[in-house]
Amino acid sequence: MLRGLGKLTWIEIKIFLREPLGAIGTIVVPVLVFVVVGRAMTSRSQTLSMSNFARVGLPVMASMLIVISAVLSLVTIISIYREGGILKRLRATPLRPQTILSAHVLVKLLLTAASLLLMFLAGKRYIPPGVHPPIVSFTVALVISTWSILSIGFVIASIVPTARFAQPVAALVLYPMAGLSGLFVPVASFPPAFRLLAHLSPMNYAVSLLQGIWVGDPWSAHLADVAMLIVFFLLFTALSAKIFRWE
Amino acid sequence: MRPVIQVSGVRKSYGKTVAVAEASFEVNEGEIFGLIGPNGAGKTTTMECLEGLRKPDRGSIAVLALDPFRDVYKLQNRIGVQLQQAQLQKRIKVWEAVDLWATLYQKKTADGDRLLEQLGLTDKRNAWFMNLSGGQKQRLFIVLALINDPEVVFLDELTTGLDPQSRRSIWDLVRGIRERGKTVFLTTHLMEEAERLCDRVAIMEHGRIIDIDAPANLVFRHCPERSVVLEVSDPGTAERFKMIQGVESVERNGNRFTICGRGDLVTEVIHCLSEDRVRVTDFSVILPNLEDVFLKLTGRSIRE
Numbered sequence: 001m002l003r004g005l006g007k008l009t010w011i012e013i014k015i016f017l018r019e020p021l022g023a024i025g026t027i028v029v030p031v032l033v034f035v036v037v038g039r040a041m042t043s044r045s046q047t048l049s050m051s052n053f054a055r056v057g058l059p060v061m062a063s064m065l066i067v068i069s070a071v072l073s074l075v076t077i078i079s080i081y082r083e084g085g086i087l088k089r090l091r092a093t094p095l096r097p098q099t100i101l102s103a104h105v106l107v108k109l110l111l112t113a114a115s116l117l118l119m120f121l122a123g124k125r126y127i128p129p130g131v132h133p134p135i136v137s138f139t140v141a142l143v144i145s146t147w148s149i150l151s152i153g154f155v156i157a158s159i160v161p162t163a164r165f166a167q168p169v170a171a172l173v174l175y176p177m178a179g180l181s182g183l184f185v186p187v188a189s190f191p192p193a194f195r196l197l198a199h200l201s202p203m204n205y206a207v208s209l210l211q212g213i214w215v216g217d218p219w220s221a222h223l224a225d226v227a228m229l230i231v232f233f234l235l236f237t238a239l240s241a242k243i244f245r246w247e
Numbered sequence: 248m249r250p251v252i253q254v255s256g257v258r259k260s261y262g263k264t265v266a267v268a269e270a271s272f273e274v275n276e277g278e279i280f281g282l283i284g285p286n287g288a289g290k291t292t293t294m295e296c297l298e299g300l301r302k303p304d305r306g307s308i309a310v311l312a313l314d315p316f317r318d319v320y321k322l323q324n325r326i327g328v329q330l331q332q333a334q335l336q337k338r339i340k341v342w343e344a345v346d347l348w349a350t351l352y353q354k355k356t357a358d359g360d361r362l363l364e365q366l367g368l369t370d371k372r373n374a375w376f377m378n379l380s381g382g383q384k385q386r387l388f389i390v391l392a393l394i395n396d397p398e399v400v401f402l403d404e405l406t407t408g409l410d411p412q413s414r415r416s417i418w419d420l421v422r423g424i425r426e427r428g429k430t431v432f433l434t435t436h437l438m439e440e441a442e443r444l445c446d447r448v449a450i451m452e453h454g455r456i457i458d459i460d461a462p463a464n465l466v467f468r469h470c471p472e473r474s475v476v477l478e479v480s481d482p483g484t485a486e487r488f489k490m491i492q493g494v495e496s497v498e499r500n501g502n503r504f505t506i507c508g509r510g511d512l513v514t515e516v517i518h519c520l521s522e523d524r525v526r527v528t529d530f531s532v533i534l535p536n537l538e539d540v541f542l543k544l545t546g547r548s549i550r551e
Contacts, residue, residue, distance in 0.1 A: 004351045011336075011343050018338040018375070084334035092298060092328040093351045094320050 004095055008103040009110075016073075016107060026069040027115045034062035034119050038126025058126075059119075059133065060210045061183055066115045067146045067206065068174050070108040071153040072167055077104065078157040079166035088247045097246070105150055112146045113139055133214050141213045141222075145206035148229035151236035152202070158243045174203075181207045202232035248275040251399055251430050252297060257306035259292050266292040267303070268454035279421065279431040281445035283438065283537070285549050289454040290434035291331055294403055297432065298328050311398060324353055327392035329385075331403040331434075337377040341368060341387060344376065345394065352395040362390045366420065382413035389420060400424055402433040406440060418444050438537040438549060448537070452545050462537055469543050470535035473512040477520075478503050478529035487523060491515045503529075 017023050037058055081087045090100055116139055156173060160166045180187075180194060181203040187195055198204045209225040219226075252274035259267040267289040274280040282290045295301045297310055299319035308315055313322045335344055345359040363369050366386040371379060379387065385405060392400055402421065406414040421444055424431055435441055441448050442462045449459040458465060472495075479502060488497045493510035506516060513532055520527060541549045 003353075004347065007347050007350050011339060011347055014343070015336050015338045081336070085330065085332055086334050086336060088300070089330055089333040089335065092300060092323070092330060093348065094323045094353070095351050096320075 002096070002099050002102065005099050005103055005106075008095070008099065009106045012103055012107045013110065016111070022073060026066075026073050026111060027118065030062045030065040030069065030115055031119045031122050033065060034058060034123045035126065038123050041126075056211050056214055057183070059214055060207060062119055062123075063116065063138075063142050063145075063210055064178060064181070064183060064203070064207065066112050066119075066142070067149050067203075068178060070112050070146055071149055071174060072170050074104060074108055074150055074153040075157045075160070075166045075170040076163065078154070079160055079163040082157075082245065082247060083163045085247065091246055101154065105147065108150055109143050109146055112142060116142055132216070134216060137213050137219070138210065141209050144226060144229055145202075145209060148202045148233040149206060151233045151240065154240035154244065155236050158240045158245060177201045177203045180204070183207050202229055205229050205232075248277070250274060251276045251311055252280075252432065253307075253309045254293075254297070255307050257293065257296060257303045257308060259289075259296060259301060259303045265454050267296070270306070270451070270454075270456050272449050272456060272459055274430060274432055276430055277425065277428055278446040279425050279433065279444055281441045281448040282432070282434045282451055283436065283441045283445075283448050283541075284451035285436055288451045290436075290451055291403055293451070294401055294432065294434055298326065298401055299323065324395060325398050327395060327397035327400040329388045329392045329400075329402045329405060331407070333388060335376045335387075338375045340373055340375060341379070342372045344387065345390060348391050348394045354395065356394050357396045359390070359394060362393055365423075366390055367416075382409050382417075385409060385413070385417065386420075389417070393424070397429065399430045399432060402431065404434055404436070406435070406437065414440070436549060438541065442537050450541060450544060457544055465537065465540050466535055469540045471509045472507060472535060473509065474533040475506045475513060475516045476503065476529075476531045476533065477506070477516075477527055480526045480528060484523060484525050487519060488516070491519050 041058070078087075087100065091097060120135060152173065153170065156170050157166065160169050180190070180198040180201060182198065183203075187198045187204065190198060205225040205228040209222045209229070212222050212225070213219075250273040252272075254273070255271045257267055257270045258265070270289070270293050282293060284290055292301065296303045296308060297315055299315035299322055302316045310322055311325055313325075315322050339347075341363070342359075345363065349356045349359050360369075363372060366389060368383065368386055368390065371383060376384070376387070389402075389405075392402070405421070406417050409417070418440070421431060421433070433445070445462060447459065447461050448465070449456045450465070451457070458469075460468070482499070482502055485497060485499055485504065488494060488504060488506050491506070491508070491512075492515055493512050494506055494508040494515075496507045498505040498507075506512070508515075519525075538549060
């Protein structure tokens with residue numbers, strides 16, 4: 001059924017790392033943001049009690065950057081593969097379509113986890129004292145979030161006509177979504193219309209889940225977030241299965 | 248001979264555009280069968296229906312006694328496919344592509360390294376796909392099409408965009424595929440390619456197949472005219488040429504004559520020359536080819 005998944009995933013990882021700009025953009029930039037902003041804040045406010053942003057906001061923001069660049073990169077890759085006839089060539093083998101897409105999701109999830117690990121290693125000093133983030137749980141939460149939000153990527157990749165439009169269209173969808181996600185301003189302070197819009201985006205639940213897990217909430221406190229992320233995943237996956245074009 | 252491909256009454260349209268209006272033909276085991284015609288004639292659509300990539304609106308197709316659309320995965324294990332204008336990942340290495348393809352098939356596959364060697368790609372094993380030349384890419388696609396030791400190989404516009412030298416070496420490779428007992432189904436808009444490579448061709452135009460036969464038979468049936476061009480030292484013989492049986496016209500340009508006719512024209516001309524002991528300084532025979540057949544059948548040149 002999923003014959004070739006392992007090999008295709010491994011090849012796609014190697015191909016991804018062979019493109020220096022793409023690899024730097026997706027892995028290094030979020031880590032840099034975390035380190036640079038973290039350093040700026042710790043040097044200025046060492047004696048003050050930690051602001052809420054340094055404690056929770058920054059790591060979650062950097063994590064969401066990882067997610068967004070994963071989605072952007074997925075949309076770009078899929079549309080380039082379609083435009084260049086690569087998807088069509090792969091489809092003319094016994095390779096199942098779902099195997100091709102699964103391989104790309106796997107690559108993104110692995111890279112997300114790797115970026116996060118790198119962020120923890122590089123930014124260890126900027127995690128405020130007294131905060132002991134549950135690294136494993138946080139990684140799991142991020143992988144779940146990425147998985148769910150990637151499914152939007154498939155919907156976007158299904159709609160955009162050419163690779164040239166893929167990245168801008170995806171950015172146009174994702175950045176406003178990030179703005180409404182409660183990452184910068186609490187959702188409760190939005191006007192009602194925006195609040196409703198925020199609840200219709202998976203990013204909202206991802207941010208809530210990540211923030212909670214970071215400060216040590218038990219998973220049981222965030223079952224609703226996880227459930228919503230799964231619902232969005234199923235919804236968008238079903239939608240993209242309907243509208244996805246191979247050529 | 249057993250037919251390995253049977254196509255009957257196939258029609259396929261995209262919206263209002265009819266790509267294939269009516270296609271019916273059979274391909275026998277072990278032959279190189281060419282679908283020829285100008286760009287936009289419906290060749291690729293027909294081929295993609297056979298490969299299970301498209302579902303025809305009407306008609307029936309059997310490839311190796313399987314329905315290409317319904318049994319697509321079963322069929323894909325037994326056929327090899329080269330698509331027109333296909334690409335691979337820019338930075339995939341040659342050996343990685345071969346290795347990946349080899350794991351995709353359920354049956355035992357051909358030896359990838361040997362195929363690479365046969366197609367002259369051994370020293371490109373570690374090259375990225377994007378750094379290969381056009382000819383090297385096409386040869387890699389042939390390797391990938393042969394990796395599962397297929398019973399039928401589909402080649403779509405295989406040599407388009409290649410230089411004459413690469414084209415010739417790829418023709419040799421295709422003949423090699425036939426020698427291994429495989430059936431080859433190819434499309435081309437190059438009449439020279441069809442003439443040199445194919446055992447039989449189907450001429451397609453505007454989504455219809457207008458004739459099917461061996462290239463030589465098509466030429467013989469549709470274009471029986473022959474021309475002899477010769478140069479003689481004594482132009483006085485012109486009147487004699489007009490008396491030759493089967494001659495339809497004689498054109499003169501200085502000492503140069505072009506004699507057109509049908510039937511056994513060449514023998515008759517030679518006979519006449521030797522009987523009169525005419526001194527000939529130049530002599531050539533112009534035979535019609537598939538291009539002329541196409542012009543005759545459709546009223547237009549295939550290059551238009």
